[in-house]
Amino acid sequence: xTWLMTIFGWYTYLLLLGILFVPVTTRIFKQFPDKGYPFxxxxxxxxxxxxxxxxxxxxILPFTKxxxxxxxxxxxxxxxxxxxAEIRSFKKLSKKQLLLIGFEEILFIVSLISNKLLLLxxxxxxxxxxxx
Numbered sequence: 717x718t719w720l721m722t723i724f725g726w727y728t729y730l731l732l733l734g735i736l737f738v739p740v741t742t743r744i745f746k747q748f749p750d751k752g753y754p755f756x757x758x759x760x761x762x763x764x765x766x767x768x769x770x771x772x773x774x775x776i777l778p779f780t781k782x783x784x785x786x787x788x789x790x791x792x793x794x795x796x797x798x799x800x801a802e803i804r805s806f807k808k809l810s811k812k813q814l815l816l817i818g819f820e821e822i823l824f825i826v827s828l829i830s831n832k833l834l835l836l837x838x839x840x841x842x843x844x845x846x847x848x
Contacts, residue, residue, distance in 0.1 A: 723832055727825055733760035736792055739799030742806055750816045751806060754824075764791060 737760035738753060745752025767787050768779065777783040796803070809817075 719832060719836065720829075723829060727828060730757050730761075731821070733757060733764065733788075736760055736788070736795060737763070738806055739795050739802035742802040743799060749813055750820065751809070751813075753817050754820050757824075764788065767791070 734753070734757040737756040738751070740759060741752035741756045745755065764784070764787060768777070768784055771777040771783065771787070772779040777786070
């Protein structure tokens with residue numbers, strides 16, 4: 717069951733990264749009922765991973781956990797300064813919009829767990845065949 721704790725650890729990281737980039741998607745997808753919330757994780761992963769890649773490639777920062785945290789801090793500060801109006805508008809979502817975002821989050825975690833179970837199935841079957 718350690719895989720389940722690993723999944724929830726990754727889910728927590730992705731949730732926080734998604735929350736960090738919600739103001740960006742709110743500006744880009746302002747006409748969407750959920751303000752583009754599902755795209756926040758994807759945009760966050762792309763921006764942070766590309767930034768750490770370029771910084772490592774140019775030898776500006778080493779590829780370490782501390783460098784990643786530093787980049788996350790810089791991104792959070794930049795998002796806060798550049799997208800302050802979107803942060804305030806996201807706080808004014810209706811109950812219907814919040815339920816939609818909650819449904820999307822449940823759908824994400826169910827798909828994440830399902831993916832892991834599908835990846836674990838062959839190893840479970842091979843262990844079951846060996847014990848027979």
